[in-house]
Amino acid sequence: MLNSVESSCCPQKSKVRDRILEAAMGLFYRLGIKAVGVDAIVSEANTNKMSLYRNFESKDELVLEFVKAQEQTFRERWRAIMAEHAEDPKEQIKRIFEALVEKGLAGGSFGCSGANVAVELRGEEHPAVTHIQQTRAEVLSIFCQLAADAGATNPQQLGVTLVLLYEGCVLSRLSFAKEQWPALQVAEIVEQLLNQNCTQ
Incomplete structure (x- = not known):
């Protein structure tokens, strides 16, 4: 009997948890972390x-779960790009930037959630910031590996250049009007970088 009661309760609890997390994620993305309180959620x-x-133990845990969920979406998008162009690292790099621009131009875009959270919580010892920093370190590592696979004469330098370019596109999304966003020119810049730095 106890097991049947537990099985009937757990799905309801899961639904409530999912609803709370979904509400928090939408509010955090649209309005920011500090502007959203528990009452609003x-x-x-x-x-x-x-x-x-x-x-959830606290709002901080919700923020961390928000960052993790957004990161998972980000990872899935990159995996799909990598798989689609598995034999062509240059094309993988180009498509990563293409996907970035497409997302930035989509309706309802408020920039990169990870970058937004990192800026908003700057200087704070928050688990979400630590998680974002770890993710960004992985992004740098991926770009460096792609640069090496593409035949870059200096993969580390090209990887760093690409990640700086990527972050610049991300962070400038909210500070420029859509039609003036510098990332609209990034495809040509990436093409030039690859042609100048890669032998393959």
Whole structure:
């Protein structure tokens, strides 16, 4: 009997947790971390504080889960690009930047959630910031490996250049009007970088 009660309760708890996380993620992305309080989250999720704290220890945990979820989406997008152009590292690099621009131009875009959180929580010892820094280190590593695979004469330098270019596109999305966004020129810049630095 106990097992049947547990099995009937768990899906409901999962639904509430998912609803709270979905509400928090939408609010955090649109409005920012510090502008969104617990009251706004529970109101958006159509629940109460007791339910929130039964599922999450704190707002900080929600922020971390938000960052992890966004990172997972980011990873899946990159994996798809890598798989589609598995034999052509130069094309992989080009498509990564192409996908960045497409996302930045999409309706409802408020920039990169990870970059936004890192800027908003700058100087704070927050688990979400640590997680973002680890993810960015992985991005640098990927670019360096792609540069090496593409035959770069100095893979580390080209990888660093590409990640700086990528971050510049990401961070400038909110500071420029869409039609003036410098990333609109990034395809030509990447093409030039690859032609100048890669032997293959």
